[in-house]
Structure formats: C-alpha cells, structure tokens
Amino acid sequence: MTSRMKISLVIPCYNEEKNVRIMLETCRQRFENLDTDIEYLFINDGSKDRTFEELKKLIADYASEQIKVINFSRNFGKEAAMYAGLQQASGDYTAIIDADLQQDPKYIVEMFTFLENNPDYDTVACYQSKRRESALIIFFKKIFYWVMNAISETEFVENASDFRMMRKEVVAAILTLKEYHRFSKGLFTWVGFNTYYRPYEVKERQEGATSWSFGKLVSYAIQGFVGFSTAPLKIASLLGSFISIASFLYLIYLVFDRIFFGNDVPGFTTLASLILFSSGIQMVLIGILGEYIGHTFLQVKQRPIYVVKDLLESNGSSTRAHNDKP
Ligand code: UDP
Ligand code: MG
Numbered sequence: 001m002t003s004r005m006k007i008s009l010v011i012p013c014y015n016e017e018k019n020v021r022i023m024l025e026t027c028r029q030r031f032e033n034l035d036t037d038i039e040y041l042f043i044n045d046g047s048k049d050r051t052f053e054e055l056k057k058l059i060a061d062y063a064s065e066q067i068k069v070i071n072f073s074r075n076f077g078k079e080a081a082m083y084a085g086l087q088q089a090s091g092d093y094t095a096i097i098d099a100d101l102q103q104d105p106k107y108i109v110e111m112f113t114f115l116e117n118n119p120d121y122d123t124v125a126c127y128q129s130k131r132r133e134s135a136l137i138i139f140f141k142k143i144f145y146w147v148m149n150a151i152s153e154t155e156f157v158e159n160a161s162d163f164r165m166m167r168k169e170v171v172a173a174i175l176t177l178k179e180y181h182r183f184s185k186g187l188f189t190w191v192g193f194n195t196y197y198r199p200y201e202v203k204e205r206q207e208g209a210t211s212w213s214f215g216k217l218v219s220y221a222i223q224g225f226v227g228f229s230t231a232p233l234k235i236a237s238l239l240g241s242f243i244s245i246a247s248f249l250y251l252i253y254l255v256f257d258r259i260f261f262g263n264d265v266p267g268f269t270t271l272a273s274l275i276l277f278s279s280g281i282q283m284v285l286i287g288i289l290g291e292y293i294g295h296t297f298l299q300v301k302q303r304p305i306y307v308v309k310d311l312l313e314s315n316g317s318s319t320r321a322h323n324d325k326p
Contacts, residue, residue, distance in 0.1 A: 004035065004036055004037055005035075005036040005037070005091075005092050005093070005112075005116075006036060006037040006038070006039060006090065006091040006092050006093075007034075007036050007037070007038050007039070007091050007092070007093045007094070007095065007108070007112060007165075008038075008039040008041060008085075008088075008089035008090060008091030008093070008094040008095070009027070009038065009039065009040050009041060009094075009095050009096075009097055009108070010041050010043070010081075010082060010085030010086060010089060010094060010095065010096045010097070011023065011040065011041060011042050011043065011085070011096075011097055011098070011099050012043050012045055012078045012081035012082055012085065012096075012098070012099065013042055013043060013044050013045060013047060013051050013055070013081075013099040014045045014046070014047055014051075014075060014078070014081075014211055015047045015048060015049045015051060015208055015211070016047065016049075016051050016099040016100060016207075016208060017047070017049040017050045017051045017053075017054050017208075018206070018207035018208060019099050019100050019101060019206050019207050019208065020042065020051060020054050020055055020058060020099055021054060021057075021058060022101060022206060023099050023100075023101055023105075024040065024058055024062065024065075024067075026101060026104075026105055027040070027105045027108075028065075030104075030105040030106045030108070030109060031105070031108070031109065034109055034112070036112070037066065037091075038065070038066065039066045039068070039089070039090060039091055040065060040066065040067045040068065041068050041070065041085045041088050041089060042055050042058075042067065042068070042069045042070070042099070043069075043070045043072065043081040043082075043084050043085050044069060044070070044071045044072060045072050045075050045076060045077065045078065045080070045081040046072045046073070046074040046075030046076065047075075052069070052071055052310075055067075055069045055071075055312075056069065056312065059312055059313075059314045062314065063314060063315060065314060066314060067313070067314040068088055068311070068312070068313050068314075069310070069311070069312040069313075070084050070085070070088060070308055070310075070311055071308065071309045071310040071311070071312070072084070072306055072307065072308060072309065073307040073308065073309040074307070076305070076306040076307075078162075079182035079183070079184055080182065080305045080306040081306070082096055082162065082182075082184060083175075083182060083305050083306070084305075084306050084308070086171050086174060086175055087175060089168075089171055091168065092167070092168055093112060093115060093165055093166065093167060093168070094165065094166055094168065094171050095108050095111065095112075095163075095164065095165040095166075096162050096163060096164060097163055098162075098163070100205045100206055100207070100208065101203065101205070101206040102202050102203050102204070102205055102206075103126070103161075103163045103200070103202065103203075104200075104203065107126060107163070107198075107200050108165065110198075111124040111126075111164070111165040111198075112165060114196065114198075115165060115167065118196070120194055121194045121195070121196045122166065122167045122169065122170050122193035122194050122195070123164055123165065123166045123167070123170050123188070123193055123194070123195040123196070124164060124165050124195070124196045124197075124198060125157070125160050125161070125163070125164040125188070125195050125196070125197050125198075126160075126161055126163040126164060126197075126198055126199070126200040127157065127158070127159040127160045127161060127197055127198070127199055127200070128159045128161060128199070128200065128201075128202045129199035129200065129201055130201070131159065131202075132202060132204070137214075137217070140217070141158075141159075142158070144221050144224070145158045147225070148224055148225065148228070148229075151225070151229040151231035151232070152186070152225075152228040152229040152231070153228075153229075154186050154189050154190050154228050155189050156185055156186065156189065156224075157189070157197060160185065160188075160197060162184055162185075162188075163200065164188070166193075167193075169193070170191060170193050173191040173192075173193070174187055174188070174191055177190070177191070178305075179227070179299065180295075180298050180299050180302075180303065180305060181223055181226070181227055181295055181298065181299070182305065183220075183223050183224050183227045183228065185224065186224060186227060186228045190228075222291060226291050226292055226295050227295070230292075232288045232291075232292075233288065233289070233292060235285065235288065236285040236288070236289070239281060239285070243278065243281075
C-alpha cells in the first residue's frame with residue numbers, strides 16, 4: 001500500500017481578515033475529490049487588521065483540518081512569509097498561493113495532477129495569461145524583464161508568479177538560499193530543476209487592497225538587479241574609461257590649438273557644464289555602489305529573515321478523515 005501524498009499550501013497573509021475564511025472554504029471545495037492530505041500554512045505577516053484573530057478562529061472551526069498559523073512579530077514582507085512557510089512545509093508537494101483569491105485553488109489540483117503524471121518535472125509555475133494592470137505598469141514590467149535577462153545569468157520568465165507547486169527536493173534547495181534580500185523570482189530559477197510553465201487567469205482581489213505601490217515596485221526591481229547581477233557595478237569602469245579617453249583626446253586638441261593657432265578656449269559655460277555633467281555621473285555611480293554595499297552590510301549582520309511571535313497548530317489528524325465535509 002502506498003502512503004497518501006501530502007500537499008502543503010503556503011499562504012502569506014497581510015491584512016486579509018475578510019479573505020482567509022473564504023480562502024480556506026474555497027480550498028476545501030476545490031480539493032473535495034483529491035485523495036491527499038492537505039496542510040494549510042497561513043503566515044500572518046504583521047497584519048494591522050484582525051487577520052490573526054480570524055486565523056485563530058479557523059483553527060477552532062475546522063478542527064479536522066491540518067492548519068498551522070505562523071504569526072510574525074511585525075510585517076517582514078511576502079518574501080519572508082514565503083520563506084517561513086516553506087520552512088514549515090512537510091508535504092511531498094508544496095504550493096505557494098495568495099490569500100486574496102486572485103489565484104484560484106483549482107489550479108493547485110491541476111498542478112498536482114501534472115506533477116504526479118510527469119515525473120520529469122519538479123515544479124509547475126503559473127504565469128498570468130493576461131495582466132490586469134495599467135498599460136504603463138505592464139510597459140515598465142516588460143522593460144524590467146528585458147534588462148534583467150540581459151544582465152543576469154539567471155533566467156527570468158516574464159509574468160511568472162510565485163503561484164507554483166514544487167516537489168520537496170525543490171523546497172529543500174530553496175531553503176539553502178539564506179540571503180536576507182530575497183527575490184523569489186530569481187531564487188526559483190536559480191535552484192534549477194525542471195519547471196513547467198502554465199498560463200492561468202488571475203482574478204480580481206476578493207476583498208481589501210493590494211499592498212504594491214509604484215515606489216515599492218521600483219525598489220523591488222532594484223532588489224532584483226542587485227541580487228542577481230553585478231553588471232551595474234561595471235558601468236563605472238566602462239563609463240569612466242570612455243570619458244577618460246574622450247577627455248584626453250580633447251585635451252590634446254586644445255593644447256595643439258593653443259600652441260599652433262594661438263586660440264584660447266573661451267569657456268566658463270563649457271567648464272561649468274562639464275563639471276556638473278561629470279559630478280552627476282559620479283553621484284549616480286556612487287549610488288549604485290551604495291546599493292551593493294547596503295546589501296552586503298545587511299547580509300553580513302546575519303539578521304534573521306523574520307521573527308515569529310506565535311506558532312499555532314490545529315489538532316487536525318495527519319490522516320484527515322476523508323468523508324469529512326462541513
Ligand atoms: N503579502 C504579505 N506581506 C506583505 C504584502 C503582501 O504576506 O507585506 C501577501 C498578501 O496578503 C497576499 C500576497 O502576499 O496574499 C500578495 O499580495 P498582494 O495581493 O498585495 O499583491 P498582488 O496580488 O497585487 O501582486
Ligand atoms: Mg493579490
């Protein structure tokens with residue numbers, strides 16, 4: 001007799017008080033015919049609303065389900081929440097899914113079936129078949145993927161999301177990457193393994209609001225560049241060499257012009273703009289350097305990626321009674 005498979009669901013929650021219950025109920029519906037154990041890992045990422053209270057109620061109300069609630073001491077970000085969830089996941093397969101129901105749990109069943117039937121693949125990653133975002137954001141995201149793939153050795157698949165299912169070997173590999181600045185899009189491809197990309201249709205958020213602003217997206221993109229490429233550091237050497245050579249040639253020209261033709265270059269304007277131009281470039285390059293030093297600084301301090309305040313667990317028997325329906 002083969003033992004039952006187990007699927008772990010990692011569900012990061014930030015201000016999702018109105019969604020977590022519907023999320024769990026939707027999952028239960030979708031998984032009705034699935035002959036596996038399900039482990040729900042809710043990570044409350046320092047929500048400012050009553051998400052934690054709701055999650056405690058879920059544990060009480062669904063005593064037969066295997067539910068774990070990891071309550072962070074503050075908001076550490078979705079990346080940290082996913083890391084904590086993956087650390088707790090004990091399933092043969094682990095999936096990451098948002099709490100806001102934008103990602104229908106029915107795809108979990110499809111991803112599981114796919115992995116069961118295709119032993120050659122280790123991960124199924126969903127990408128959005130069409131984005132529900134403004135044209136400007138879509139444009140910036142396109143540019144981001146283009147630049148990222150141009151300067152990094154890790155492949156970045158356009159529109160691929162964190163919505164994915166992995167075998168436990170992949171989870172173990174991801175957990176060996178202990179970097180403080182986590183950029184999952186890169187970490188998932190960095191570990192390798194065979195990934196199958198499948199389209200999915202993203203839905204509107206059930207309740208609440210997205211926590212992404214344009215500024216957050218920009219700093220997330222910078223995380224990606226700094227985390228997965230050292231190319232920006234080389235800009236300084238390239239630009240510096242170019243400017244040095246060009247200005248040296250210009251200098252020779254000026255000296256010749258002065259000696260042989262007696263032309264004095266009149267030029268406060270020239271001088272002022274040259275100085276401003278070159279000091280501007282230097283500032284930018286120091287800024288880039290600063291990003292890398294900042295990353296190094298925070299990594300060297302070896303602070304933990306998150307801090308847990310409470311860890312709650314339902315008594316849900318590990319072999320869930322199968323006829324257990326509400
Ligand atoms: N999330 C989180 N910590 C945060 C921000 C978001 O755990 O600091 C969770 C959030 O609750 C949701 C998922 O990450 O389950 C995706 O967030 P959101 O819906 O805001 O992003 P979007 O779907 O707009 O990309
Ligand atoms: Mg969302």
